[in-house]
Amino acid sequence: MTTISTAPVAPLLDRLFREADAASPLASPAFEALTTEERIRLMRSKDDYRDLYASLKDFALPVSRETGQLLYILARATRARSIVEFGTSFGLSTLHLAAALRDNGGGRLITSEFEPSKVVIASAHIAAAGLSDLVELREGDALETFRHDLPDTIDLLLLDGAKSLYRDVLALVEDRLRPGAVILADNADYCPDFLEHVSSVANGYYTMSFTDDVELSIRL
Ligand SMILES: C[S@@+](CC[C@H](N)C(=O)[O-])C[C@H]1O[C@@H](n2cnc3c(N)ncnc32)[C@H](O)[C@@H]1O
Numbered sequence: 001m002t003t004i005s006t007a008p009v010a011p012l013l014d015r016l017f018r019e020a021d022a023a024s025p026l027a028s029p030a031f032e033a034l035t036t037e038e039r040i041r042l043m044r045s046k047d048d049y050r051d052l053y054a055s056l057k058d059f060a061l062p063v064s065r066e067t068g069q070l071l072y073i074l075a076r077a078t079r080a081r082s083i084v085e086f087g088t089s090f091g092l093s094t095l096h097l098a099a100a101l102r103d104n105g106g107g108r109l110i111t112s113e114f115e116p117s118k119v120v121i122a123s124a125h126i127a128a129a130g131l132s133d134l135v136e137l138r139e140g141d142a143l144e145t146f147r148h149d150l151p152d153t154i155d156l157l158l159l160d161g162a163k164s165l166y167r168d169v170l171a172l173v174e175d176r177l178r179p180g181a182v183i184l185a186d187n188a189d190y191c192p193d194f195l196e197h198v199s200s201v202a203n204g205y206y207t208m209s210f211t212d213d214v215e216l217s218i219r220l
Contacts, residue, residue, distance in 0.1 A: 002099070003099040003100075003102045003103050003131075004072050004096065004099040004100070004103070004104050008128060008129055008130055009091050009099050009129045009130075009131075012093055012095065012125065012128055013068070013096075013128055014060070014093065014155060015126065016090065016095075016189050017062065017065055017088060017092065017094050019060070020059075020060040020061075020062050020090075020092070022067035023058075023059060023060070024059075024067060025056055025059045025061065026047055027206075028054035028055055028056060028058065028059065031055050031056060036192045040158040041192075043163050043164070043190045043192075044163070044164050044186075044190050045164055046164045048164065048215075049162035050114070053114070053162065054114060054115070054160070055072040057100060057115045057118060057121065058116055058117075060089055060090040061089050061204065062089065062092035062093065063092065063093045063160060063186055064213065064220065065213075067093075067184070067186065067211075067213065067214055068093060068095075068096040069096070069130040070102070070184070070210075071093055071096045071097055071156075071158065071184060071215070072096045072097070072099060072100045074095075074156060074182050074184065075100030075101065075104065075105060075155075075156050076100050076104060077087070078155050078156060078180065078181075078182055080100065080101065080104060080107065080121065080155035080156045081101065081104060081105075081106070081107035081108070081155060082107055082108055082153055082154050082156075083097050083101065083107065083109040083110070083154070083155060083156045083157075083158070084109075084110050084111075084146070084150065084156075084157050084158070084173055085097060085109060085110070085111035085112070085157075085158040086111075086112060086115065086142045086146075086157075086158065086159050086160060086161040086165075086166075086169045087111075087112070087142075087158075087159070087160035087161030087162075088111040088112065088113035088118065088119070088122045088137060089113065089115075089118055089122065089160075090118060090121050090122055090125060091111075091121070091122030091123075091125040092125075093158060093160060094109065094111050094125075094126060094135060094137075095129050097109050097127065097158065098126065098129070098131040098134045098135050098154070099129070099131065101131075101134045102131065102134060105113055106134070107134060108134065108136065108151060109134055109135045109136065110136045110138060110146075110150065110151075110212070111135060111136070111138070111159070111206055112137075112138045112139075112140065112141075112145045112146060113137065113139060114139070114140055114141050114142075115140075115191065116139060118153060119137060119139045122137060123137055131170055131209075133207055136192065136205055142161055142165070142169055142172075143165065143169070143172070146169060146172045146173060147172060150161070150172075150173060150176055151176065152176060153176060154173055154176045154178065154181055155178060155181055155182070156178050156181060156182050156183075156184075157173060157177065157182070157183045158183075158185075158186075159172070159183065159184070159185040159186065159188070159194075160185075160186045163187055163188070163190035163191045163219050164190065164191055165191075166185055166194035167189060167190040167191060167194040168175065168195065170183070171193060171200075177219040178219065179219055179220060180218065180219065181218070182216070182217070182218055182220040183198065183205075183215075183216075183218070183219070183220075184214060184215070184217075185198075185214070185215040185216075185217070186213055186214060186215055187213055187215075188215035194215075195207075198217045200214070201220065204219060204220045205218065205219060205220060206218050206219050206220060
């Protein structure tokens with residue numbers, strides 16, 4: 001028996017993914033009004049990311065089902081006990097990672113989200129999954145919330161907040177990533193400085209494009 005494949009987590013994830021499928025960000029008037037060029041500019045911007053995510057605050061924007069499964073497998077395979085997640089949203093990826101911690105025998109997942117309404121929604125989902133004891137949800141910009149009280153050692157890092165900040169968030173936790181720690185970055189192609197950094201063995205990483213969406217790296 002695993003936490004990920006049984007109630008309450010499995011049916012909750014199934015419902016949340018179905019709800020996310022039914023609610024496209026394109027249904028947001030503010031987002032729909034943007035041209036493709038403007039969307040790409042906002043995704044890459046280190047200044048305007050708050051406006052972008054404010055316009056998307058009612059949308060779950062989860063990792064794919066497959067990426068969620070991959071996160072669970074990676075956290076189990078590395079016997080992770082200490083996980084940091086950038087970008088909580090409605091908590092779908094959080095549920096996968098916290099379920100892995102439960103099945104690994106316990107641990108601590110620190111996750112950060114700056115949209116207050118999303119913090120309320122994610123907290124309710126984590127509670128409904130019976131995983132609240134494993135998750136510390138920090139409300140605020142991860143560039144601030146990850147500046148203090150991080151574990152000495154981090155086993156797994158998920159980067160899924162503002163794409164332009166991946167390199168900056170990595171810099172905040174880099175010294176704590178243990179050798180063998182896994183970094184999964186969703187849609188990293190919007191963050192060339194992150195890709196350049198993890199592409200260099202001299203910087204202490206080995207990396208691959210796992211899928212079109214997912215960059216998978218290991219701390220050497
Ligand atoms: C793609 S969604 C995350 C989806 C989530 N990982 C999942 O799979 O369910 C990105 C989230 O990151 C949040 N976010 C973006 N930049 C952030 C920042 N600098 N600090 C905290 N949260 C941020 C956004 O508000 C949004 O909810």
